[in-house]
Amino acid sequence: MSPVPSISISESNGLSFLNVNNEFASAKISLFGGHVLSFVPALDGKDRLWVSPHAYLNGERPIRGGIPICWPWFANDHGKEAGELPPHGFLRTQVWQLTESSEDESGTTLALTPSFTRAEGFEHDCNVVLRVHVGARLRVALETENTGVAPFSFNTALHTYFHVDHIKHTELVGITGEYKDKLDDWAVKPTPVPYTIDAETDRIHLSAVKQATISVDSTEFTDVISEGNDSLVVWNPWQGAASISDMDPFGYKHMLCVESSVTKGLKLEPGEKFELAQIIVPK
Numbered sequence: 001m002s003p004v005p006s007i008s009i010s011e012s013n014g015l016s017f018l019n020v021n022n023e024f025a026s027a028k029i030s031l032f033g034g035h036v037l038s039f040v041p042a043l044d045g046k047d048r049l050w051v052s053p054h055a056y057l058n059g060e061r062p063i064r065g066g067i068p069i070c071w072p073w074f075a076n077d078h079g080k081e082a083g084e085l086p087p088h089g090f091l092r093t094q095v096w097q098l099t100e101s102s103e104d105e106s107g108t109t110l111a112l113t114p115s116f117t118r119a120e121g122f123e124h125d126c127n128v129v130l131r132v133h134v135g136a137r138l139r140v141a142l143e144t145e146n147t148g149v150a151p152f153s154f155n156t157a158l159h160t161y162f163h164v165d166h167i168k169h170t171e172l173v174g175i176t177g178e179y180k181d182k183l184d185d186w187a188v189k190p191t192p193v194p195y196t197i198d199a200e201t202d203r204i205h206l207s208a209v210k211q212a213t214i215s216v217d218s219t220e221f222t223d224v225i226s227e228g229n230d231s232l233v234v235w236n237p238w239q240g241a242a243s244i245s246d247m248d249p250f251g252y253k254h255m256l257c258v259e260s261s262v263t264k265g266l267k268l269e270p271g272e273k274f275e276l277a278q279i280i281v282p283k
């Protein structure tokens, strides 16, 4: 299909990208992974997303940064030994197609679909559509529809890497309740107040937080609104970034993952649809 005029297509290292430019913002989306890489609002010209300078942008590995799509499982929660199946599922490493695009007074909307939704570890019939709206806000929504005759359960996440000027000057506001600490054998702990990051952090917040704010130097920078989530994941590898081959040792200073997530298992009956969405609101 030919996209609307606010979308142009570029290619590099064998990957294709959709570049969206309208009066509200610009955005870049990789068809590999159905992966939003950048969202720069006209408001202040500051990218809200972070991509590692060492990210593989050639289809060899999932892209480190932007908005990876985790589906139909989160991390290694696929019921087999870690390493037997790809972490975060199999959508972030396949080529997606642009199936629809439109523009109106609020911005540009695109729909993308993955090449396949059935693979080892998830042998069910379904349709998956990613809808991206680039306007004064960025809305990313992943819809899953059960097109089969039996129910299935799955997990999913919009694993967004937010850009922050400096992690040591960053605070997360609005997260309440308890979290499971992956770095402490999944111990359940109260959410800290104030919520600052000063060490490796890998947490599944167990309440369905609908709005969190990323503040930098006590100034609100980005609101993160979630719809359909049952949890919120917060991740920063800190100096462990040095052992991640597609991050540099200091990469952790400029990113914070705040992931709108379904981690508790969501059951879809035949014919049912479910949407997980994240809305990124520049302040």
Ligand SMILES: O=P(O)(O)OC[C@H]1O[C@H](O)[C@H](O)[C@@H](O)[C@@H]1O
Pocket: 062, 075, 087, 088, 182, 202, 203, 233, 234, 235, 257
């Ligand atoms: O390296 P990746 O497979 O992209 O995963 C990156 C991170 O994703 C999530 O935030 C998990 O909670 C972390 O445990 C994991 O390290």
